[in-house]
Amino acid sequence: MLFFMKLLRAIFASFLIFLSLLSCEKPDDGPRHLTQEEIDEINAKKKEQQKAVDLTRYVEYREGDCPIIFCVPHGGTLTDSSLKQRTSANCPDPDFACDLDYNTRELASAIDDAFFARTGKHPYMIVAIVKRTHVDFNREKKYAIASGDEIASSIYDYYHSCATKACRAVSASFGHGLLLDIHGQSHSEQIDLGYLLSVSDLNKTDAALNAGTYASSSSISHLSRTNKAEMSFASLLRGPNSLGGLLYSNGLECVPRPGNASPGATPYFNGGYTTKKYGSFYGGVIDAVQMEFRYSYRDTPAGRNKAAVAVAAALDEFTSVVW
Numbered sequence: 001m002l003f004f005m006k007l008l009r010a011i012f013a014s015f016l017i018f019l020s021l022l023s024c025e026k027p028d029d030g031p032r033h034l035t036q037e038e039i040d041e042i043n044a045k046k047k048e049q050q051k052a053v054d055l056t057r058y059v060e061y062r063e064g065d066c067p068i069i070f071c072v073p074h075g076g077t078l079t080d081s082s083l084k085q086r087t088s089a090n091c092p093d094p095d096f097a098c099d100l101d102y103n104t105r106e107l108a109s110a111i112d113d114a115f116f117a118r119t120g121k122h123p124y125m126i127v128a129i130v131k132r133t134h135v136d137f138n139r140e141k142k143y144a145i146a147s148g149d150e151i152a153s154s155i156y157d158y159y160h161s162c163a164t165k166a167c168r169a170v171s172a173s174f175g176h177g178l179l180l181d182i183h184g185q186s187h188s189e190q191i192d193l194g195y196l197l198s199v200s201d202l203n204k205t206d207a208a209l210n211a212g213t214y215a216s217s218s219s220i221s222h223l224s225r226t227n228k229a230e231m232s233f234a235s236l237l238r239g240p241n242s243l244g245g246l247l248y249s250n251g252l253e254c255v256p257r258p259g260n261a262s263p264g265a266t267p268y269f270n271g272g273y274t275t276k277k278y279g280s281f282y283g284g285v286i287d288a289v290q291m292e293f294r295y296s297y298r299d300t301p302a303g304r305n306k307a308a309v310a311v312a313a314a315l316d317e318f319t320s321v322v323w
């Protein structure tokens with residue numbers, strides 16, 4: 001009997017709970033679209049979140065005090081779960097790549113140290129901390145990030161706003177500048193110096209290079225017209241006082257240079273997005289060279305320091321000749 005009473009009580013209690021749930025249920029409005037006000041509010045919140053991202057975690061920027069700018073887009077090693085992974089599917093880049101330019105951050109820092117030790121001056125530095133698997137700064141934006149990654153988009157914009165700021169400051173203060181886009185390659189035993197000229201351009205004779213429109217379509221167009229030594233374009237590219245000539249006389253193997261005018265059949269990078277965007281291809285007073293360092297110039301501290309001292313010397317000598 002006692003059990004029967006308990007059962008009745010339990011059934012009654014359940015019924016009361018059911019009634020209370022019914023009375024709490026909201027009337028069903030059905031699906032509805034967001035108002036413009038609500039959309040604006042969501043967008044404003046998103047912007048606030050992006051602003052809250054500390055972009056200096058992903059890109060290092062340092063102002064310099066001389067007309068030299070280093071960009072280092074592919075040496076970053078930071079991965080971040082709040083960023084998407086770039087893939088060939090979400091970046092429709094015909095030259096899609098995610099490879100790390102191993103130790104180029106460290107190499108750029110060693111060159112900066114060696115240059116300061118020699119001249120007392122620091123170049124401007126724009127250096128990727130974030131890994132290329134998230135952002136490729138040496139690409140136009142549509143190829144640089146995974147589609148829809150808004151934080152990566154802000155990071156990309158920040159890197160290029162720093163590069164633009166550096167170029168403007170150098171242009172205004174000095175009236176000329178040299179931007180080096182620093183990379184690493186593993187396809188040859190030299191430094192590829194990229195001026196936006198193809199291998200077939202570099203295969204031409206000095207006379208042909210000087211006679212054509214090669215200078216004006218290179219990344220050192222401004223320097224070809226204004227260099228103080230009045231070097232011809234071919235001399236500026238691969239004569240004894242070219243950057244390649246001076247790197248070689250300081251002990252570094254590179255192309256183009258005197259005696260190694262063109263890479264020929266050896267794989268070679270001739271300059272990418274950064275070299276084209278910030279060099280004098282489009283005008284202006286900043287010239288740019290893409291430098292692709294072979295592995296032994298960046299693999300160990302000793303290798304890097306040796307290369308850094310030679311690059312600093314070549315840079316100092318080259319800029320003294322042309323400015």
Ligand SMILES: [Zn+2]
Binds near residue numbers: 074101182184
């Ligand atoms: Zn690279």
